[in-house]
Amino acid sequence: MASATGEPLPTGAFVPAHEVVARLATDHPAAVAVRCGDIAVTYGELISWSRQVSHRLAAAGVGAGDRVALLAEPSAAMIASVLGVLGAGAAYVPIDLAQPDARVAAILHDAQVEAVVSTADTQHRAAGSQTPVVTVPSVPGEEPDAAAPDSFAAAVCPADPAYLIYTSGSTGEPKGVIVEHRNLAASTRARLMVYPGNPTFLLMSPLAFDSSVAGIWGTLQAGGCLVVASQDELRDADQLVSLVRRHRVNRTLCVPTLYELLLDAAERAGTQQLASLRQVIVAGEALPQSLVDRHFAVHSSVVDLVNEYGPTETTVWATFHRFTGVEPVSIGGPIPGARLYVLDDELQPVPPGTEGELLIGGAGVTRGYFGRAEATAAVFLDDPFAAEPGARMYRTGDIVRRNADGRLDFIGRQDDQIKIRGHRVELGAIESTLRLLEGVQEAVVLPDARGSGLIGFVASSREGAGPVALRRALAEKLPPVMVPGELRVLPELPRNLNGKLDRARLWTLAAEPPAARPATAPLSGDPLTTQVIAAWSEVLDVATVPLDVNFFDLGGHSLAMFKLQDALERHCGLRPTIVSLFQETTVAAQATLIRTSRDQGEDTVTSNSAEAARRARTARLRQQRARRGAHQ
Structure with a gap:
């Protein structure tokens, strides 16, 4: 039969994800659990902080089985909020802050949330919500008069929902996947088996992207240190590489597109910046063969490259392949606890080497879509190949083929769903x-x-x-x-x-290609403006580049901004900072930015406002620490 089964998961009593972290905190309270910017939070502080959040949610009426929206920028407070929501017995619903207000409102309505958790910087995004809003402080102990409970507010069972992550629905409406605590437990146990040790992990995935689940729980349940890249750092590959060096990060996970940009940044600064890395995991989009080749050209063989595959509906991942050197790309074989089937249109096994649809069974198969019984029934099926009664399998809609080595090659999609920068669309x-x-x-x-x-x-x-x-x-x-x-x-x-x-x-x-289309880019008598236009045209793959239109309105995005930085350096001879490019987002504004820098004799463009903001944040954190110390 064209199937494969991962090694069995260890058996034992069920312990919820947040309680596993609490037990580690009891044994090692002073170990650093989370770093973000200038903040370092120990396991003891993290659990105390998250227990306070759980009790505040309980006081707001949140109980077992409820759903709580999370509106938080990448931060230590975001991690404490995740644990706190689970500790209140609820499921967290992460909201991507890049989403427009209409989309945020649609998710809050669809998920029927009982409360919203925000930080001081994000609470305005919940202004239109009719549900209670619980604001979490930016550092632990910022509210010294608050009680310090010695347990979470509520207990949970294996079948209780842990989180809902929303994907694109075929009608344009968001569609929430219900992931239960037992699914999360199985997925994390498998991760600890495949990646042993207590890592220092750089978290670059947004909370609303399910690879964040891998980073958060795969690190905290292993007793490791989670380095959370801030919003500013996520916009700048040079800063991300600096984080790896400064915190001696040894494991990370990102989409291949971002990893390519990290290698670009590392080669500019010197590849020794990445010397601490031992595992680079890529997921979320197809892995190019050229990136495999480049990985082993940049790193020694002691740095693993692992290609993971898996839909949200099977709890983050279902297959993986660990490269030991340059070899053909595949999505590998099953993770521990997973079953993989390659089936035809009649849901019958196909011979090895024949293309078929990938269906996934095992402990990671989730409950289905929240409030969408018909959509759930269409892709979550009874598993006739499993030995245990009541087993289910998920139809991925992905076409694969088992190669001569027994691994799976990804061929493509059956429908009009694709992946863009790691997101299903x-x-x-x-x-x-x-x-x-x-x-x-x-x-x-x-x-x-x-x-x-x-x-x-x-x-x-x-x-x-x-x-x-x-x-x-x-x-x-x-x-x-x-x-x-x-x-x-x-x-x-x-x-x-x-x-x-x-x-x-x-x-x-x-x-x-753009050259085959009529050239309609505006002509400019200013050579510098013409150079900026050329950089935009190269990065955005468009011929029409107006002088006064926002980069993002022409199809740009945060990863493309990294490429624009490189292109401007090639065409204009100066390398603007990422922060300055996010501030000056038209051709005209960027030409002025670069001209001013040349006039001042700078080799790179700096952002005074960004530096001022950084100093202000540092001063505010110092004041918060001083207040906390005065109450201890």
Whole structure:
């Protein structure tokens, strides 16, 4: 049979994730659990902090089985909040702060949350919520008069939900995956088996991206140190590399696109910056063969490269492959506790070497979609191949093939779902939302020529329904990853002789490189502005680059900003800081930024406001520590 089973998970009494960390805190209270910026939080402080959060939630009416939204920037407070929500008996619902207000409101409504946890910097995002808002301090012990409970507020059972993570729904509505405590326990036990030791782990995944689950629990349940990259650090590959060096990080996980940027930054600063690394895990999108080759060219063989695969519906991961050197890319074999099946359209096993759909069984298979029984029944099926009664398996919709070495090669998708920068995206969801915009008669969205972004085709004859205006309107309804980097507005979409939409023609148009399209970039008499335009055109893969349009309105995103930094250095001879590029987001503003730097004789562009903000944050933290010390 075309199936494979991972090694068995260890048996034993069920202990919830947060209680495992609490037991470690009892044994090693002074060990550092979380670092973020200038803050270092010990295990003892983390558990005391999170227990306080759990009791504040209980006082707000949160109980077993409820759902609590988490609106928090990457921080130590975010980690304490996660533990605190679980300690209140509830499931946490992470909200991506990059999402527009309409999307945030839709998730809060769909999840039927009982409360919202925020920090002082994010509580304004919950302003329209009718549910209680619990604000968590930025450092432990900031509220010295608060009680220090010696236990969490509520107990949980294996079948209780631990978290809901939302994915793109085919209709444009967000769809929440219910992950139970037993799923989380199984996934983490498997991770501790595959990655032994107590790591110093650099967390770069947003909380709303389920690889954060791997980093948080795979580190804290191992007694390791979780280094949380701040929002500013996540925007700058040079700062991320500096974090690895400063904290001697030995394990990390990110999408391959980001790892490529980290290697770029490390090679600029000297690859010894990454000397502490022992394991680099990539997941969330297809791993290019070129990145495998580059990894082993940069690192010695003592640095593992591990390719993980798994949908949210199977609790983060289901397969992995550990590279021992340069070899062909695969997604490997099953993690401990997982069962993998390669089946045909009739859900029967296919012979080795034959393509089929990957279905996943085992302890990581989650409950299903919150409030969507029909969608759950369509992809969560009874598992006829399992020995235990009541076992279920999940239809991934991914096409794979078992190769001669017995590992799985990923072939592609059955439907119109793709992955962009590690996020699952339903093309139909974007098309549905586009069609609701004023002036849009028809819409089709496809992957772009590089496969790292999206391109949309819109039929509209209404004056004013230009690509920039449509992108801005779409960005108010969908998260950034679902907004096409390029929108082409046509009087009508191409059709074949039968009058049906000619998708083959659209695929051809989407694959055209910029040089094949009419050059419509504005001409400039200023050589520096022309150089900035050239850098934008190269990075965004577009020919039209207006002088006064926001980088993100033309399809840019945070990872593309790293590439723009490199491109500006090549074209203009100066390397602006990432912070300054996030502040000056038009061609005209960036040309002025670089010109000013040249006039001042600087080799790089610095951001006085960013430095001032950093000093202010440091001073505020020192004051908070002083107040905390005065009460002890």
